[in-house]
Amino acid sequence: MAPTSFRILKTLAVGAASGLVLAACGGGNQSSSLASDQTLNFPILSDFGTLDPAVSDSETDQEIQQNMFDGLVKFDENLNIVSDLATAVPQPSADGLTYVFHLRQDVTFSNGDKLTSKDVLYSWNRAAAYQGSYATNLSAIVGYERVSGNKASGAALEALLEKNDPSVTMTGLTAPDPYTVQVSLSAPAGWFLTAISLAGATGEIVDVNAVKQDPDNWWTKPATAIGTGPFKMVDYTPKQVVDFAAVDNWWGSPRPTLKKVHVDISVNNASTAIAKYEQGGYDIYGYGGYSNLPVADILRIKGTSNESGQLVLHPKVRTTWVTFNVHSDNSRVAKGPFTMDQGQSAHDLRLAFALAVDKKKLVDTVCQGIVCVQATGGLISPTLQGYAGDNTDPLAKFDPAKAKQLLQSADPTGSKTKGLQYAYDPENALNKASAEFLQSQWQDNLGVHVDLLPVSHSQFIKARLSGHYVISRDGWQADYNHPQDWYDNLWGKIVGCPDSGCSSGYDSPEYDQLLAKADSEPLDQAKSDYAKLAQMLIDNVLYIPLYYSVGGFLIKPYVKGAGTNSFFDHYWNEIQILSH
Amino acid sequence: MATPATIVASQPIAPEQASLWSDAWRKLRRNRLALAGAIYLTFVVAVALTALVYTPYPMAKVGVGIPYTGPSPEHLLGVDTIGRDVLSRLMVGAQVSLLVGVGTQLVVLAIGVPIGLGAGYFRGWFDQVMTFVINLFYGVPNLLVALILVFLLGPSLTNIIVAIASTGWMDMARLVRGQTLSLRERDFIEASRASGARPAKILFGHVLPNALGPIIVQATFGVPAAILFEAFMSFLGLGVPPPMPSWGSMAADGIVAIRIAAYMVVAPALALSLTLMAFNFVGDGLRDALDPRQRR
């Protein structure tokens, strides 16, 4: 009768209602837990130098650029090379000299211009002509030599590029059709694909229509800061704030969930920014290249139960070491007792200085063992190709007795080690602390007094690279995962040793030959050759290994997809804000 | 019989015109704040001198204690961010502060006094030029000028003293000039001139001794100003170069850790404030004591 059917109706109604609810919540289960305001807020502690891929060279610039621009190929989160603007990662020809890239046909710039192969040629020629810090990523291409001699810039360069002037056109770069790019190398280079995958660097493609409107400053204004990436600049107040918005109907994947990215540039102090993060002013901290968190804040956060879960520590591919000047000639100002022409006694002296430092204690004191870890596996950082393995580096040992013995035999009167100065750049607190620690170690364990010479950063780098310092702080942050990045840029003729662009002055025919061989081979064949190069550095005691850097990030629990691999932050188009 | 007249007569006659200095000394002695300040300053000087021969730990030695540890029996004021003993650094910092403070004022006196005397006495073009230069220096905040000077010359104790002094001599010069201007009209100066004394003798023999009071007061106030200045500069990273500790740079280093190790900032900040206060008290006392208007 009525009650029964009523009950049935009620049950059906409730069932239907709950079914609707379930469908709403459960069906698109991600979409209902996403916040309605998909804006990511994070700070960078200083304004970027430039966003022009042809000339940028700092981590901050690149962390931002990687979301605005794309290259033909890129690194995925696991640092494998995958295709980006190209349809597939090309295999080189049998002789290793030719690569053919097929471009996707659905790519558009954020202003609607379609991407064609002439954009690739334009971008790479321009990057080579500008001779920025990473122009050498393209140096394997035929014709690079000539273009690298270019002296024009700005509007003048644009004019030359427009008419395909030979002085700024690499002959090895051709476009047989609008969606194919053919690259001819002058010699086989196993590192070529790796180099052009580097985010925010010379491999990335820019829009000639945008650049030529303002050749010098096109990237400073939203109207001309055009790329193929998932995000575009919509507002920029220098030193205050920069805003990005997701590009509608972006061609790539995953499509961005974030609608806006708000980057605050006004706070210059890490502790202040972290405090603001803790009070909800930011969603992440550490993005944009600012992952060197102050130790005090890390210690404090680790002690706070609800926050310590938000702290992510991840090794960075940066190593710091001490370099000796090992070459002496008229153009190198520094001489010193460590130069190789002084034979065995100089070798023993270098070894003495290396073994006299308790590197474990240094790391514990200076970094609390948190923001850096002892470098025991050679100079190439862990997780990279070419890392020798934990505890394999004999120069990382601490042996004060042997050190003293070596010193006695190499410098019995103490005259050679008189008046030594250790040069360093004090802007980074770790450099300063390490310098003072090293000084006290050499004093205590060797009885040698070394003065400290703080020199401001850019001056320091310039002076060190031109051979002004007998013993100094040195370091390198990997650009990409290939040993070539290290061995080509730190020692040997390629980078300019012994006289310019070279901290230690080290160069030898054996090194150059072996390096040339290794560079031309594909990586799996080259590994053993690169390992031999590492052994050369060890046998000659060219360095004292100190530490590998560890980066820290603070990520709110409602931010999904944020994080880092050793090189770069996760891309913004992988991030989602959950409702909170 | 105690008549009003006898009472008046039996009062002692007012003391003879005592000299300005003994008068001042008496007044100063009775000023408790100034006395406290002076005692404290003597203590600071003692600490600074002690630090020349003894500190609990070598002030530059890294890793003598676990970083970020608070005050304990081994480290009375705790350990700083890279494991150095705070107390030892505080003691050596006293040397820096005193050297900068007193050193700057000596330079200021050496420059400002002669210039002020010359400008005030000779007038004429020298005065015009000096006044112009002084006004020019007032055009920019002195901190910036000092910072840029240190930046150009390189950070070292002498350069800092030079930089701070070069922004402070104008006040001294103006003061001395003013004093000279008013003194030169006085009779005894006239007399001296009439008797053929040379300008140098007049200036240094007659004018200067009479202007000494305000000059000393100015210099005494100048010391804490210079110390404060140096603290500012160290705070901004352009002060005394490491490993020399300055109270200002210790405070700057410590601020980063303020939420877990407040003592790192509190110790140097307190040392600074107390020293500055002490100098100000003494300066106040001196000014009151030397003020001829405030008789007894």
Place this chain on the structure above:
Amino acid sequence: MFTRGTLIYIGQRLVLITLAVLGVSSLVFVGVHRLPGDALFSEHLHGTQYELTLHHYGLDRPLWQQYVTFLWNMLHGDLGESLVNRGVPITPIVAREMSVSAEVGMVALIVTVGLGMSFGVIAALRQNTWIDYVLSTTSVIGYSMPNFVIATFLILVFGVWLENVTQGNFFYQIGWPGRYGSIGAIWLPAFALGFPSASIVARMTRASMLEILQQDFIRTARAKGLPTATITIRHALRNALIPVVTVLGPLAMAIITGGVVVENIFGIPGLGKEFATSILNRDYNVVIGVFTGYAALVGLTNLGVDLLYVVIDPRIRY
């Protein structure tokens, strides 16, 4: 009030300020260009990029040529381009930062005069009572402590020790929201900045109030039966204001100077912070720009103070 004479005076002062600004900039220009090292060099640099960049900034030309271009641009209000942040023109940044520093400075000045005079008046009216002693001691402490100590102390108290009470809202105030600061962001730095000066004003006000309160005309007013409040405000205060106004110039300078440190502590995007950052980064063009901004700020502040005399004391005419 603003007579023709005053206007002419203002005009003359503006010309002098412009000359001073040019002079200061030139000195700084010559100074920094003799320095070794610059912001353009970096670890990765190879090839001709360094020379190309130098050329872009015109730094490879002879110094006198650079100076002429520099002066010419300055007269057009163009302070050049930042060396560190390529493509960023300096003039709008300096202008914006000047307004921020001026804003904080003004609030600090209000704190100085307002708080200082209140303390001084109250101390004078309650002379020799415990209120007087407390206020006077506070004043001495106030002008003896460096402003960064005061700032640190306030951060310590409100941000660290009282974190539970303030719910950490306190730290949120560090940094600057938008173009103009909010009360929440300004009150603390302005207080730290102004407190030392306020202490000086308090002492002066107290001393001059005491002096005035003993004068005959006050006694007459009291005898007439006027209430103390009227006496205080109408008669005594106005006269006590005068010595304060005479030191307003140096006090304003102290605030501008102190602003350099306070801005750095609180992360306020003003000239002071820019100065510290650009010096450490070796961004010389910005250093020159900041000095120019300061010279202008100082000149205008002094002019403002001088004009204030005209408003306050009608006897003064230029």
